[in-house]
Amino acid sequence: MNTFHLPERKIHMLTIGWEERVSLPLLGLTGLKAKIDTGARTSALHATDIxxxxxxxxxxxRFHSRFDDDTRDIDVECPIHxxxxxxxxxxxxxxxxxxRTRFAIARRAWRIDLSLTERTDMTFRMIVGRTALRNRSVLVDPGGRNLTELPKTDLAERGHHERTSP
Structure with a gap:
């Protein structure tokens, strides 16, 4: 009897916590403090003056995005998806x-959809929903926080103010 064997594909699972630093590099936003919320379907970004x-x-x-932590305060223009x-x-x-923009966490990056909404009174100005994580080999540890590190380029860019278009 002949058997056909497919090569085994190793998938490295990225374990993240319920709170992580993420980046939206095409928008010029790096090191954002985000809540990983698998109860939310769509990811959301704090935006005013939409x-x-x-x-x-x-x-x-066109919108303004301001964060209370040490990340950028920025005006952004991008296509509506x-x-x-x-x-x-x-x-x-x-x-x-x-x-629709590029999302980066740890040393990984991919495209996600983000809804724009006023989140001034919320603890987290960005929510990463389950659709953004689906099929990305990501495991969420609900007891963990900040389990990943920002890439060095993100660390160097934090603190700058600029106007950008993706």
């Missing part, structure tokens, strides 16, 4: 702009 506009017939959004109803922390649906 203004949609057209650039060459393509819908874009989608607009959809997302339940807020009280369970009430609200229409939000969705942007």
């Amino acid at each position: 203004v949609p506009f057209d650039r060459d017939g393509i819908p874009w959004v 989608d607009q959809r109803n997302i339940k807020n922390t009280s369970g009430v649906p609200e229409m939000r702009y969705i942007i």
Whole structure:
């Protein structure tokens, strides 16, 4: 009897805690203190002064993102990926702009969707939802905090203020 064997593929699981430092490099935001929230479907980013506009017939959004920790306070412009109803922390649906950008944690990076919303009164200005982590070989340790390290380039960039477009 012939048997067919596929080569074994090693998958390195990245273990993260419920709170981690993450980056959104295309937006110029590095070292953000984020809550890893597997109860949330969509990731969310604190944004104020949200203004949609057209650039060459393509819908874009301009917003301000400010963090209380030692990360950047920045104005951002980027294309709108989608607009959809997302339940807020009280369970009430609200229409939000969705942007698509690069997300980095530890030494890994991939594309995620982020909803833009006012989170001034929230402890965490960024929430990383389960869709952003799905199929990425990430394990969340609910008892752990800051289990990963920022890449050295992120450490060097923190503290700068600039205007950026992805």
